[in-house]
Amino acid sequence: MILVVNPGSSSIKFQLFETQNTTPISILEGLAERIGIDGNLVMKFQGQKYEWKINMPDHLAAVGEINNRMLELQVIKNKADITGIGFRTVHGGDKFIQPTIINEEVKKVIEANFKLAPLHNPPGLVAINAFEKEFKIPMVAVFDTSFHQTLAPLNYLYPVPYNWYTDHKVRKYGFHGISYEYITTHMSQVLKxxxxxxxxxxxxxxxxxxxxxxxxxxxxxxxxxxxxxxxxxxxxxxxxxxxxxxxxxxxxxxxxxxxxxxxxxxxxxxxxxxxxxxxxxxxxxxxxxxxxxxxxxxxxxxxxxxxxxxxxxxxxxxxxxxxxxxxxxxxxxxxxxxxxxxxxxxxxxxxxxxxxxxxxxxxxxxxxxxxxxxxxxxxxxxxxxxxxxxxxxx
Missing domain, CATH: 3.30.420.40 (ATPase, nucleotide binding domain)
Structure with missing residues (x-):
């Protein structure tokens, strides 16, 4: 099984996929929200909706609750059922042109790009660290900006002082790249x-x-x-x-x-x-x-x-x-x-x-x-x- 995580500053949206078939199948969707406030956890599994009002003081506590409730609902038998976790990571700057296995170097780059995505990258890294503590399995960062790294300078440079780009990384990055990649891949199949x-x-x-x-x-x-x-x-x-x-x-x-x-x-x-x-x-x-x-x-x-x-x-x-x-x-x-x-x-x-x-x-x-x-x-x-x-x- 693969767990897909979309983290926010006070939330963790997630889906669990069964991957034994040719096309992975989503078997559970969930949302841990109001993390650090009063806490609410929702899961949808086998047509049923489950909801818990539960204290989650931080992302690590939320990850623990997500794991506990998946075990409680018998979605998984144990942690070993989940073999990888993929994270939607908003900003990879100009360093990442494709998804990558998360290691300390990758986390440093995500942190270096806090200034480019101050609302998204910091909570994203907090979530990665939290899941790393709970699950000792491979984790992957999939960047929303990666798909647009094929833009030519003609389209990514702005008509501003050139040193704004060279010294301060001011350029077009583009977003929604994961969605664009999905649509492009899918339409290739639809249109043959x-x-x-x-x-x-x-x-x-x-x-x-x-x-x-x-x-x-x-x-x-x-x-x-x-x-x-x-x-x-x-x-x-x-x-x-x-x-x-x-x-x-x-x-x-x-x-x-x-x-x-x-x-x-x-x-x-x-x-x-x-x-x-x-x-x-x-x-x-x-x-x-x-x-x-x-x-x-x-x-x-x-x-x-x-x-x-x-x-x-x-x-x-x-x-x-x-x-x-x-x-x-x-x-x-x-x-x-x-x-x-x-x-x-x-x-x-x-x-x-x-x-x-x-x-x-x-x-x-x-x-x-x-x-x-x-x-x-x-x-x-x-x-x-x-x-x-x-x-x-x-």
Missing amino acids: IDQNKLNLIICHLGNGASMAAIKNGKSLDTSMGFTPLAGLMMGTRSGDIDPSIVQYMVKETGMDVFQITDALNKQSGLFGMSGLSDMRDVTDAVRAGNEQVTLTWKKYCQVVDRYLVDYANQLEGKIDAIVFTAGVGENSKSTRAEIIANAKLLELELDENANHAKYTDYNLISTPKSKYPIYCVRTNEELMICNHTLKLIK
């Missing part, structure tokens, strides 16, 4: 095209949203940049804005740069313009005729279309498919329809019935007249992490 020849535009639209142009199975360009704040308009993040706004608002309000950046991360995007951050609430309000929310929603879709056209141009029109994925991309029919309708230059045509059809894995939602096929695909970052972990520990 060699992954090394596959060209895609992927719209990873969730509360955090980004897009990527995939050329010959590799990341050519992506919308997130030095941080996950750049690019598309998101649930609470602004995406691209005029950088001078920061200085202007400091002078206007007396807030400092950190407070302004916090507002751009947590009080902007859909929420900033409409007061709503969940796309389900947004589309409900659009249907109800709310003008401000409708304006916000159209702005969101317009930004996606700008990147669609940009990436189509970078791929020279050689596109095997356009893919919508993540929470909004997989589920918001009206948002997909609005984006497709307004990408005028790409000559896309949506099949309304297919767009409204239920699906479990992937669904073709374009008509044969569409210049490019359009799919919505359910991403599976956990399975991708599991596969990498299994491959490396073998």
Whole structure:
């Protein structure tokens, strides 16, 4: 069995995979949350949901409780049933171009990148250390930035003083790489095209949203940049804005740069313009005729279309498919329809019935007249992490 871990500052999200079959099967999902506060542990196993209110003062205590409850539910007979643990690790900087077995050197690099991902890398390392104490088995770091290490300097350098890059590592890193890798691998199978020849535009639209142009199975360009704040308009993040706004608002309000950046991360995007951050609430309000929310929603879709056209141009029109994925991309029919309708230059045509059809894995939602096929695909970052972990520990 392989345990896949997605750590947060006060939470540990996890899935356990049985790997005896050709394709690993998720047999348990869980979430330890409110670590260091009052503690709550939830597990879903064999169609049942189990929940414990239990004190977990730190990540090590949470890991111990996760192990104890898996034993209690007889998910595992003992620790030896779990042969490897894979961690979603947000930032690998420019050091890691692929998943890697965790050792002291790898942990030092994760720590060195605290300054690049201050919200994600520190709790990630805390979780790694906690699991190392509880489980004496191989562990693998799968980096969200690795997939984008194929970007060329033309696409990862910013037009700023060059020493900002050489001395301070200021460059585009990109994120959601695990999801992009899964979609690219999966679409190679769906379309029956060699992954090394596959060209895609992927719209990873969730509360955090980004897009990527995939050329010959590799990341050519992506919308997130030095941080996950750049690019598309998101649930609470602004995406691209005029950088001078920061200085202007400091002078206007007396807030400092950190407070302004916090507002751009947590009080902007859909929420900033409409007061709503969940796309389900947004589309409900659009249907109800709310003008401000409708304006916000159209702005969101317009930004996606700008990147669609940009990436189509970078791929020279050689596109095997356009893919919508993540929470909004997989589920918001009206948002997909609005984006497709307004990408005028790409000559896309949506099949309304297919767009409204239920699906479990992937669904073709374009008509044969569409210049490019359009799919919505359910991403599976956990399975991708599991596969990498299994491959490396073998």
